[in-house]
Amino acid sequence: MADAVIVVALLAVAVAATAAVVNRDPARQALVLAVLGTALAVLFTVLQAPDVGLSQLAVGSALTPLLIMLSVRKVRRRSAHGKDGTQ
Amino acid sequence: MTPRVRLWLVCLGGGGLAALLVAACLRLPAFGGLWHPYGDRAVRTSLARHTANTVASVNFDQRAFDTMGEMTILFGAVLGCVVLLRQARDEHRDPPEPCEVVPPVRRYALIVLPVALVTGLYVIAHGQLSPGGGFQGGVVAATSLHLMYLGADYAALERIRPVEAYEVTDALSASAYLLLGLAGVLTGTAFLANTLLPYGTFNTLSSGGTVPLLNAAIGVEVACAVVVLLARFLDQAVEIEEAKGEMSAP
Amino acid sequence: MNGWIPAATVVLAGGLGTTLWGVSTGGLGRRVIAQNLSTALVCPGLLLLAQGYGRTSYVDLALLLALLGPVGTLVFARLLADDLAEENPAGWGPTWAAVTVGVVVVLVLCAVTGPGRAMVKLLIVGALLIGGNLLASRALSGGFPGVGRG
Numbered sequence: 040m041a042d043a044v045i046v047v048a049l050l051a052v053a054v055a056a057t058a059a060v061v062n063r064d065p066a067r068q069a070l071v072l073a074v075l076g077t078a079l080a081v082l083f084t085v086l087q088a089p090d091v092g093l094s095q096l097a098v099g100s101a102l103t104p105l106l107i108m109l110s111v112r113k114v115r116r117r118s119a120h121g122k123d124g125t126q
Numbered sequence: 127m128t129p130r131v132r133l134w135l136v137c138l139g140g141g142g143l144a145a146l147l148v149a150a151c152l153r154l155p156a157f158g159g160l161w162h163p164y165g166d167r168a169v170r171t172s173l174a175r176h177t178a179n180t181v182a183s184v185n186f187d188q189r190a191f192d193t194m195g196e197m198t199i200l201f202g203a204v205l206g207c208v209v210l211l212r213q214a215r216d217e218h219r220d221p222p223e224p225c226e227v228v229p230p231v232r233r234y235a236l237i238v239l240p241v242a243l244v245t246g247l248y249v250i251a252h253g254q255l256s257p258g259g260g261f262q263g264g265v266v267a268a269t270s271l272h273l274m275y276l277g278a279d280y281a282a283l284e285r286i287r288p289v290e291a292y293e294v295t296d297a298l299s300a301s302a303y304l305l306l307g308l309a310g311v312l313t314g315t316a317f318l319a320n321t322l323l324p325y326g327t328f329n330t331l332s333s334g335g336t337v338p339l340l341n342a343a344i345g346v347e348v349a350c351a352v353v354v355l356l357a358r359f360l361d362q363a364v365e366i367e368e369a370k371g372e373m374s375a376p
Numbered sequence: 377m378n379g380w381i382p383a384a385t386v387v388l389a390g391g392l393g394t395t396l397w398g399v400s401t402g403g404l405g406r407r408v409i410a411q412n413l414s415t416a417l418v419c420p421g422l423l424l425l426a427q428g429y430g431r432t433s434y435v436d437l438a439l440l441l442a443l444l445g446p447v448g449t450l451v452f453a454r455l456l457a458d459d460l461a462e463e464n465p466a467g468w469g470p471t472w473a474a475v476t477v478g479v480v481v482v483l484v485l486c487a488v489t490g491p492g493r494a495m496v497k498l499l500i501v502g503a504l505l506i507g508g509n510l511l512a513s514r515a516l517s518g519g520f521p522g523v524g525r526g
Contacts, residue, residue, distance in 0.1 A: 044388065051392040073411050074399045096444065257434070
């Protein structure tokens with residue numbers, strides 16, 4: 040029974056990672072990536088590696104989404120701006 | 127190189143790597159067994175040096191040199207980002223427009239910012255006692271400052287975050303780690319050897335010799351590096367505009 | 377072996393399962409709500425795991441998730457404000473369901489822990505989690521009405 044929680048965490052990580060690859064829009068990928076981060080943190084916790092789990096939570100829950108979404112915003116503004124420039 | 131040759135090269139390299147990985151996995155000890163030769167030695171050493179969290183002892187004492195390499199990687203990566211994302215000659219800065227935020231979100235950000243900052247410092251300070259440490263706490267502390275951007279606007283964040291000061295502190299804390307290592311050499315032992323300070327009482331904040339000091343240096347370094355990194359990204363996303371009429375380039 | 381690990385398994389399987397399904401299919405609004413709920417449901421799971429393994433220091437993981445999870449949702453709410461403005465996703469039903477799970481877990485653990493520093497920490501985690509989730513839901517349903525270029 041103690042292994043059941045490890046199986047759940049492993050499955051969640053596998054499904055989330057696949058979903059992150061299958062989605063093609065960067066904003067949606069960032070959303071899946073945020074959930075993948077929490078799933079990984081759970082996996083590290085059940086494998087008794089809380090230090091690594093903490094690193095994953097610290098980086099994955101707010102910092103990575105912020106970096107990705109800022110990049111998405113810059114790219115979108117650039118292409119919108121480009122359309123105005125060619126008109 | 128034709129695409130065909132390239133494909134073969136990738137297949138060869140990937141196949142070799144896969145074969146080696148499978149071969150290595152077949153020789154691994156069984157999952158969840160009782161035989162942990164490295165773990166037993168690491169725990170014994172960390173207990174001998176009065177460090178309650180064995181992971182902190184491995185990171186900042188037994189393998190402190192590796193951590194210096196990791197710190198250098200982060201430092202170099204942030205330096206690369208600063209160079210790549212600087213304001214180019216054909217770009218100009220527009221002052222950011224203020225953002226309208228509903229009052230509950232603003233209140234939440236202002237309440238949680240100090241709480242998250244204190245939590246970050248707590249995670250750094252207890253690195254040698256409980257899970258956590260400089261890296262984790264530093265990232266939390268740096269993230270907390272950016273609640274100012276989320277709950278108010280970019281101008282408000284810029285007021286509480288002079289980037290130059292964080293750049294200087296980043297370099298200073300990286301040097302502090304190096305100097306603590308050199309202090310070991312000067313006292314007659316070895317670089318980054320944990321012989322400088324008394325080991326203290328087990329499971330207290332000051333236990334573990336130089337572990338808390340190296341941990342704190344890493345915490346400050348990571349916090350400043352993340353702030354500088356996010357500052358460059360925010361500058362690009364919010365302030366820096368390319369000159370009009372030159373946008374046809376891809 | 378104790379009853380906490382199976383309880384954590386149920387909470388985590390349910391929480392991660394539903395949020396993964398929500399975050400990987402459907403419109404943007406639904407996905408953002410699912411991302412918010414992943415914090416609300418995984419955090420009680422981590423608290424139950426800490427109790428099950430008998431290690432109070434594992435509560436730090438739940439504390440960090442309760443602090444930073446809603447911040448992550450705020451990032452999406454703020455930087456996707458234009459896309460979310462048409463949908464105004466609130467998802468109050470699932471949000472309150474997740475909040476109920478959080479409240480029940482925190483109260484049960486408080487009752488088991490008894491008064492002391494550990495209980496204060498649990499209550500702080502609970503308050504941050506519930507406040508953060510309700511606020512993040514509020515932010516998703518039009519929390520940034522006037523995001524220009526800022």
